[in-house]
Amino acid sequence: MTVLSKDSVQFLSVGAESAGQRLDNYLIRELKGVPKSHIQRIIRSGEVRLNKKRCKGTDRIAVNDEIRLPPIRVADRMACPDYLAIPAHEFEIIYEDDVLLVINKPSGVAVHGGSGVSFGVIEQLRRARPEARYLELVHRLDKDTSGLLMIAKKRSALVKLHESIRQNHPHKVYQALSVGFWPEKVQHVKLPLIKYTGAQGEKMVRVTGNNQEGQRAHTLFRVLQRFAGQQLYATGIKSLTLMEATLKTGRTHQIRVHMQSQQCPIAGDERYGDYQINKRLQKAGLKRMFLHASELTLPHPVSGDILHLIAPLPDELQQFLLSLPSVPD
Structure with missing residues (x-):
C-alpha cells in the first residue's frame, strides 16, 4: 500500500x-x-x-x-488493496433524480461493509460512481432481504428523509411467506422488541413482555394467498401463507420476529426460522429467505410530491410460489 x-x-x-x-x-x-x-x-x-x-x-x-x-x-x-477489491456495481434502479436514488437490492448482498462483510451495496455504488460527491444509505435492509432501498445523493435530502422516517411517513410494505397457517384475525401485532447478542455473537432480537424494557413495535399483516396440499405435505409442511406486512414502526428484524412470535416464521429465515423446515424448503426450491420490500410511498425530500415506488417479487420467489399447490379462496 x-x-x-x-x-x-x-x-x-x-x-x-x-x-x-x-x-x-x-x-x-x-x-x-x-x-x-x-x-x-x-x-x-x-x-x-x-x-x-x-x-x-x-x-x-x-x-x-x-x-x-x-x-x-x-x-x-x-x-489500497481493500478498496480495489470492492467490485464496482450498479443495481436495478427503481427511481433516480438529483437528490435521491432508489434501487431494487438483491438478496444475499449486505447494504454496507462490517461485521465480517468487507463491502456492501453502498461501497459498490461509490466504486461504480467515482464522480458522485455524496452517496449515503437512508435506511437499511437485512442482507437476505431483497427490495426497495433508498440512497441519498445530497446531505440535505438525507436529513429530510430521516426526519420523514422519524415521523413514520414512509409507507413501507413487504411480502413474506410464512411457514404455517396465519389466522385471518391476526392483523395487528404490537409486541415490543429488545436486542441481544446470540450464542455466536450475532445480533438478535426477541419479543419482550416488558414495555418499559423493549422498543415499541407495530406491524400490520394481511393474508394474500394460502398454499397447502399433498405435494406440500410430502415435505412435512402442512401449509404456507403469503403475507403482506406493513411497517408502522421500523425496528431491527421487526417483521421476522413478529411473524416468529405467531408461530409462523418466515420461510427460509436462518436466524428465526426452523432449521429442519428450511432444509426441506431448500430441497423444494427456496434457496433464500422469503422477505421482499415491495412498496414504498413517501414525500419527495425536495418537492414534497408523493412517490409511490414498487419492486415486483424477484423471479426466484415468483417461480417458487408457482410451484406450490394453492388453496382456492
Missing part, C-alpha cells in the same frame, strides 16, 4: 452539502484511508480544532466552519 505523507497541518472548509453533519462522520468521509479509530483519537486528544476551539466528534458542523487537522498519513485509496 502506498501512502501520501501529510507533513503539515491541514485546514478544511465545510461546504453546504455537509452542513449539519457530525464532525466525526464528516472527517471519516473526507479522510478516506484513515482508520476511524485514529480519527476519533485525534478528536479526543484535542488535535482537531473546530473554528480554533476544542471539539467533540458529536459536534455538528456548519457552512464555512474551519477544521484544523494535525499532520496525518493518509492511505491512497486508489492503491
